[in-house]
Amino acid sequence: MSTLEQRAVDAADFADERLGVAKFARSSFNKIFPDHWSFMLGEIAMYSFVILIFTGVFLTLFYVPSSHMITYHGSYAPLRGQKMSEAYASTLNISFNVRAGLVMRQIHHWAADVFIAAIVVHLLRIFFTGAYRKPRELNWIIGSSLLILAIVNGFIGYSLPDDLISGTGIRIAFSIILSIPVIGSYLAFFVFGSNFPGTSIIPRFFIIHVLILPAIIAALIGAHLAIMWHQKHTQYPGRGRTNRNVVGIPFWPAYALQAGGFFFITSAVIAALGGFVQINPIWLYGPYIPYKVSYAVQPDWYMGWLDGALRLMPSWEAVFGPTYGGHMIPNVFFPAVLLPGITFGLLFSWPWIEKRFTKDDREHNICDRPREHPVRTSVGVGILMFYIVLFLASATDVLANTFQTSLNLVLWTLRIMLFVLPLVAGLVTYLLLREMAAIPSIGDPKIPVEIRRDFDGSFTLAELSIHGEEEEILELPEEVAYRSLVGGHGHSAPSMDTNGDQSSVETSEAGDDHGVFEVPRD
Amino acid sequence: MSDTQLFEGAGDEEIRRPLMEKVIAISFIISVLGTVGLGVTYWVGGQPQVEGGFLFLALGGIGVGIVSWGKYLVPQGPYVQERHEMRSAPEDVDAMHASLSRGLGQVGRRKFLLRLLGGAVGVFGLINLFPFLRSLGPVPGKSLFVTNWKHGSELVTADGRTVLASDLEVGGVMTVFPKGFEGEPSNAIDQVILVRAADYDLVTRPGRETWGPEGYLAFSKVCTHAGCPVGLYQELTQQLLCPCHQSLFDVLTGATNVFGPAPRPLPQLPLYVGTDGVLRSQAGFDEPIGPGFWERGA
Numbered sequence: 001m002s003t004l005e006q007r008a009v010d011a012a013d014f015a016d017e018r019l020g021v022a023k024f025a026r027s028s029f030n031k032i033f034p035d036h037w038s039f040m041l042g043e044i045a046m047y048s049f050v051i052l053i054f055t056g057v058f059l060t061l062f063y064v065p066s067s068h069m070i071t072y073h074g075s076y077a078p079l080r081g082q083k084m085s086e087a088y089a090s091t092l093n094i095s096f097n098v099r100a101g102l103v104m105r106q107i108h109h110w111a112a113d114v115f116i117a118a119i120v121v122h123l124l125r126i127f128f129t130g131a132y133r134k135p136r137e138l139n140w141i142i143g144s145s146l147l148i149l150a151i152v153n154g155f156i157g158y159s160l161p162d163d164l165i166s167g168t169g170i171r172i173a174f175s176i177i178l179s180i181p182v183i184g185s186y187l188a189f190f191v192f193g194s195n196f197p198g199t200s201i202i203p204r205f206f207i208i209h210v211l212i213l214p215a216i217i218a219a220l221i222g223a224h225l226a227i228m229w230h231q232k233h234t235q236y237p238g239r240g241r242t243n244r245n246v247v248g249i250p251f252w253p254a255y256a257l258q259a260g261g262f263f264f265i266t267s268a269v270i271a272a273l274g275g276f277v278q279i280n281p282i283w284l285y286g287p288y289i290p291y292k293v294s295y296a297v298q299p300d301w302y303m304g305w306l307d308g309a310l311r312l313m314p315s316w317e318a319v320f321g322p323t324y325g326g327h328m329i330p331n332v333f334f335p336a337v338l339l340p341g342i343t344f345g346l347l348f349s350w351p352w353i354e355k356r357f358t359k360d361d362r363e364h365n366i367c368d369r370p371r372e373h374p375v376r377t378s379v380g381v382g383i384l385m386f387y388i389v390l391f392l393a394s395a396t397d398v399l400a401n402t403f404q405t406s407l408n409l410v411l412w413t414l415r416i417m418l419f420v421l422p423l424v425a426g427l428v429t430y431l432l433l434r435e436m437a438a439i440p441s442i443g444d445p446k447i448p449v450e451i452r453r454d455f456d457g458s459f460t461l462a463e464l465s466i467h468g469e470e471e472e473i474l475e476l477p478e479e480v481a482y483r484s485l486v487g488g489h490g491h492s493a494p495s496m497d498t499n500g501d502q503s504s505v506e507t508s509e510a511g512d513d514h515g516v517f518e519v520p521r522d
Numbered sequence: 523m524s525d526t527q528l529f530e531g532a533g534d535e536e537i538r539r540p541l542m543e544k545v546i547a548i549s550f551i552i553s554v555l556g557t558v559g560l561g562v563t564y565w566v567g568g569q570p571q572v573e574g575g576f577l578f579l580a581l582g583g584i585g586v587g588i589v590s591w592g593k594y595l596v597p598q599g600p601y602v603q604e605r606h607e608m609r610s611a612p613e614d615v616d617a618m619h620a621s622l623s624r625g626l627g628q629v630g631r632r633k634f635l636l637r638l639l640g641g642a643v644g645v646f647g648l649i650n651l652f653p654f655l656r657s658l659g660p661v662p663g664k665s666l667f668v669t670n671w672k673h674g675s676e677l678v679t680a681d682g683r684t685v686l687a688s689d690l691e692v693g694g695v696m697t698v699f700p701k702g703f704e705g706e707p708s709n710a711i712d713q714v715i716l717v718r719a720a721d722y723d724l725v726t727r728p729g730r731e732t733w734g735p736e737g738y739l740a741f742s743k744v745c746t747h748a749g750c751p752v753g754l755y756q757e758l759t760q761q762l763l764c765p766c767h768q769s770l771f772d773v774l775t776g777a778t779n780v781f782g783p784a785p786r787p788l789p790q791l792p793l794y795v796g797t798d799g800v801l802r803s804q805a806g807f808d809e810p811i812g813p814g815f816w817e818r819g820a
Contacts (some may be wrong), residue, residue, distance in 0.1 A: 032603040103570040112594050135608040175749040175813040185815045190658040257592025264585030267576045275574005290710030293753035295765045300603040311767045317785045319820045326819015476601045
């Protein structure tokens with residue numbers, strides 16, 4: 001044994017003698033992780049979150065969460081002498097005076113955009129492969145909650161610099177809270193500490209952004225991972241893969257190295273984005289002044305669908321009674337409160353909506369192929385198309401400018417597309433999948449052939465063997481050894497039939513006499 | 523563990539890939555060079571692009587090295603492992619049910635105490651919710667209905683300069699506030715956009731005959747849609763545009779919402795020209811300004 005190995009073993013012994021970790025560590029080291037590129041999407045999200053924490057901590061050391069107005073005398077000449085909030089001035093300071101400040105700010109911003117993008121793509125992967133089905137509904141709920149929290153925290157973080165564009169965004173947020181029936185105006189005043197703009201929102205947003213939401217997000221990511229770990233990852237169908245096993249690489253060392261290294265690769269790409277691709281140059285926007293506004297501004301990408309919904313909404317609101325004494329459900333309520341409510345309501349309840357139709361209560365550990373489930377896939381494509389059109393709608397002004405056409409035409413085109421495109425996309429998807437299902441050999445790997453011309457000029461054709469078919473599925477050496485040690489049925493190899501598996505009968509002696517105060521199996 | 527037979531064919535043999543070892547070594551060396559470059563850049567003063575580039579090399583070198591190591595130099599299997607069904611053995615489930623019901627029985631039989639506990643927790647939550655919320659901010663009261671514009675308010679610019687009837691050319695536009703309220707935070711609510719129309723006797727709507735002296739028309743600058751400043755004036759079409767969600771308001775007909783999501787016209791501020799030539803407001807707005815809220819009607 002090398003000294004490194006000896007030290008590691010000593011450390012493991014130290015931990016085991018005090019915490020009894022050997023049993024858990026043993027099974028963890030040998031845990032099998034299915035390998036597929038699409039399983040990295042969630043990892044990208046998690047690693048982006050880690051990057052957000054690192055860069056975010058750096059930024060908090062210099063950012064001043066205050067809307068106190070000062071006159072700028074800093075190093076960015078074009079804004080010298082202007083009145084601005086301390087929050088904005090400190091963001092200028094981070095960008096121009098703090099060493100590596102700008103690159104950190106840009107990495108932070110890029111990491112946030114990548115974080116939410118990775119969550120969304122991860123969600124789509126889970127959706128289209130049916131990986132949310134029993135027993136993974138809880139992780140679907142946690143993941144969807146993480147999406148909401150990420151969007152909210154992204155928006156709040158985007159608001160902190162208090163530049164002209166983000167300040168206008170805060171103004172819209174106030175109007176959206178205000179639009180909630182019955183309690184809206186109270187809620188808006190409580191959140192902002194007064195009528196808009198007040199002086200409380202920046203410090204409040206700050207503590208929500210750096211403490212409250214990150215803590216909840218971190219806890220939920222922990223739960224998300226622990227549940228995934230406990231339930232074992234899903235796998236795609238393939239040779240030797242069944243609903244009752246898991247085929248892949250062992251956690252230690254193959255998976256640990258690959259996943260750990262992937263953190264650095266994710267960080268590297270985001271660092272390159274932060275260095276080379278400018279994002280949110282707040283010094284060009286100027287400080288937030290409530291009566292000023294900028295032209296052709298779009299929010300961060302993940303708010304695009306909401307901004308688009310606000311733009312496409314017809315100029316209508318629900319009115320009851322006269323101006324003074326009547327009531328109103330304002331225009332923005334429908335696209336900015338009701339629509340997200342329905343969106344996330346549908347998202348959360350999707351596993352149960354599907355269950356209502358399929359009446360399927362079995363455990364599923366094999367991912368579906370999207371093409372084999374035409375209804376789910378086409379419904380998903382249709383819904384996705386709805387949000388893509390909303391996203392495009394957040395750029396009505398830019399589209400009208402780019403295509404040299406009237407805003408009116410763009411608006412009405414998008415309003416119609418919002419309802420027509422999802423139907424068309426869903427229908428086309430459905431028909432395509434139906435057609436694919438009718439092809440007998442669909443999905444079979446194509447076998448390469450070798451065509452040879454002999455000396456006499458005749459051609460012969462030979463099928464080549466595929467590498468994958470020769471792949472032999474092995475058992476982990478440690479598992480085999482353990483099984484021989486404990487005699488045939490170790491704890492990690494329960495019998496295949498569903499309920500009464502033998503090992504648990506033997507191990508839980510306390511089963512019959514209901515001795516619930518005794519810890520069984522100790 | 524002593525039985526070496528068990529390891530036969532289990533993929534634990536040494537993997538030899540000298541080329542891959544070189545690739546990994548080079549990755550780690552690139553990382554070291556990147557980190558040194560980053561250090562030097564930082565030392566001499568920093569520059570975002572260079573920092574980002576060196577960070578990319580430093581982190582990417584480590585990443586590519588480790589991932590390649592994990593993928594090409596250690597056994598990949600594939601290995602197989604059994605899965606447990608998530609549900610526990612029936613014995614355990616029975617025991618859980620039994621202990622759960624026994625405990626519920628022990629607690630639940632004291633119905634009176636249970637209700638009292640529920641009441642105590644409920645009252646605690648409810649009573650404390652109100653002071654908590656109330657500490658966060660004031661109740662809105664009438665504040666959404668009013669602005670600081672009243673009879674005789676002098677129109678001033680953002681820097682407090684009085685606006686005279688001779689200040690704007692026809693087709694000109696400026697943002698004005700009631701005198702004394704041009705600063706933060708009241709300027710967010712009181713902001714008014716002042717335009718001068720070519721027609722000096724323009725009446726935007728019946729009942730507003732005297733509101734626009736010498737072609738001066740004043741409208742609340744807070745969009746009735748989502749509250750953005752209606753900041754852009756297209757002189758050719760005499761329209762005000764809100765750049766946030768592209769609502770258009772027709773100035774000559776009283777800032778009527780003609781396009782986009784805005785559900786109501788911008789409220790108009792009635793003006794008069796004082797004997798000193800100063801523009802003043804006849805009164806405040808005749809309706810609440812800005813986006814809608816529950817407590818107001820049409």
